Amino acid sequence: MFLAINEIRHSKLRYALVIGVMFLIAYLVFFLTGLAYGLAQENRMAVDKWNASDIFLSEKANDSLNMSMIDPDLANELAAKEKAVLAQAAGIIYDATDENKKQNVSFFGINSKEFLNPKVIEGKSFKSSGEVVADISLKKQYHYKIGDKVKLATNNEPLLIVGFTDNAKFNISPVLYTSMETFQTIRYGANSSFQPKTTYNAIVTRGKVSQQPKGLQKLSISKFIDKLPGYSAQVLTFGFMIGFLVVIAAVVIGIFIYVLTMQKIAIFGVMKAQGISSRFIANSVIAQTFILAVSGVTIGLLATIASALILPEAVPFQTNLLFFGVIALLMVLVAIIGALFSVRTIVKIDPLRAIG
Template identity: 70%
Template sequence: MFLALNEIKHSKLRYALVIGVTFLIAYLVFFLTGLSYGLAQENRMAVDKWHATDILLSDNANDSLYMSRLDPKMLDQVKAKEKAVLAQTPGIIIDSKDDQKKQNVSFFVINPEQFLRPNIVKGKMFQETGDVVADKSLETQYDYKLGDKVKLATNDQVLTIVGFTDQAKFSVSPVLYTSLETFQLMRNGASASGQQSVSVNAIVTKGTPSETAGLKKLSIDDFINKLPGYSAQVLTFGFMIGFLVVIAAIVIGIFIYVLTMQKMAIFGVMKAQGISSRYIANSVVAQTFILAFTGVVTGLVATVLSALVLPDAVPFQSQPVFLAVIAVLIVLVAILGALFSVRSIVKIDPLKAIG
């Protein structure tokens, strides 16, 4: 460690460049990790809020929530610790005061007496037909307020925002929670009165549900993985981040190898003076650790600071466990790359190196 630190102090610019490259790669990896995790969460965070174990869809829905159709009365046939009906449909809302202000949303139709009821961070739970509870992003990003009225793009049905909840996005769209009665009005307009209740898409349960004819059970994890585009997105970012970690290690390894080759004569003199190859190799590994650790920590700090100034529209979320694992991987793989330099040091012949 003594030799490693003194050499870094002696050649500050040279090793600052190595740290700078490591910092840039680490920052890129951490930032992409935050973006990929944020995007993944915006696909699933409304589902995670259920704290459910399973979801039941119709047999012929091919594991698709949107294609599933169930009679709400089927809830009585399902035996589980807790259970709730759910209807989901995408939609476009238009500000009743500004026809140019449009937003893609996802409607979650629930029974407020069941466990899918969202937490309220502002306002109140929907009570009257036409009331909705919206994800807070509609307030923070799109300037909607309590009491605002919005129209559906499909039939000009007017809805009123009476409350806001948090962490409620599904397939990257803000979620609007509403009742079965409002959903019926959305589907059929004013002609809904006197008609039979509309179908729902799923039955969500806490605890393992009983087998029910016509229904297919999926665990929540399997259901999330089958969301359109979710698995492909996670795999794409996962491979990208993995390759960047490997590239970071290769770059650091190449720098250390080149620096080692430039110091062959010095190492030869050190060996001739009786300093062991093991001591020199340990100093190279220690030097690699210092450089990689400094670059990674600097990149991590820069990522945290960047997250503080990013606009709400950017789907960035830090996950400490992921960041810690990636940081450790970059340092470890960089040290493994430095072992190529160690092999060269062991093979140094003091007489040849001195010339």
């Protein structure tokens, strides 16, 4: 360690470049991880908010919430420790005072006395027809406030925002919670001549299910999330990107250390001639790699956290210190593994040939 630190102090610019390259790769990996995690969370936040065990869809829905249609009589036959019905539909809303201010949203029709009713962090829960509780991102990103009226782009039905909740996004869209009665109006319009009886898209349960009627398919919440459109493909894509970047970081740092080692063969030859063992020199190279990798990764992590503080609300970036810690550890480990190729060169150095 003493030799490694002294050498870094002696050649500051050379090793600063190595740290700089490691920093840039680490920053890119951490930033992509934050984006990947943020996008994944915005697909599933509203589902995680249920704290549920299972979800029931119609058998013919092919695991799709949008395609599932469940009759209320069938829902009543399902017996579980806790259950809640859910109706879901995607929609577009616009500000009642500005038609150009449009947002894609997801509507959740629920019963207010069941556990799907979200905790309101500002305002109150919906009670009357036409009232909705919205995700807080509509306030932070689009500047809506309690008491604002919005309209549906499909049928111009007015809705009143009476409260906000947090962590409520589904398929990257903010969720608007409302009653089943209002949901029917959202789906078909108040003045529509076609008003079928209420049907549900899903039944969400907590705990043991004691009776499951025919016609329903049971999915665990984790499997349901994996089946969300595009979710698995997105997670796999970012996972492979991050994995390859970690490997590239190992290769780059390994090449740098190898080149530096080759430049110092004569010096290592003199050290061996003086009786210094190959193990001591190899340990010094590994310690040097450890210092460089930890320095670059730490600076990259701090820069990522600082960037997260200034990113606009529209960027789906979320920090997860556990993920960042694991990736940081992996990058340091693979950098040390890359440096082991230099150790092989050190062991093979012949002092007489190296000196000249």
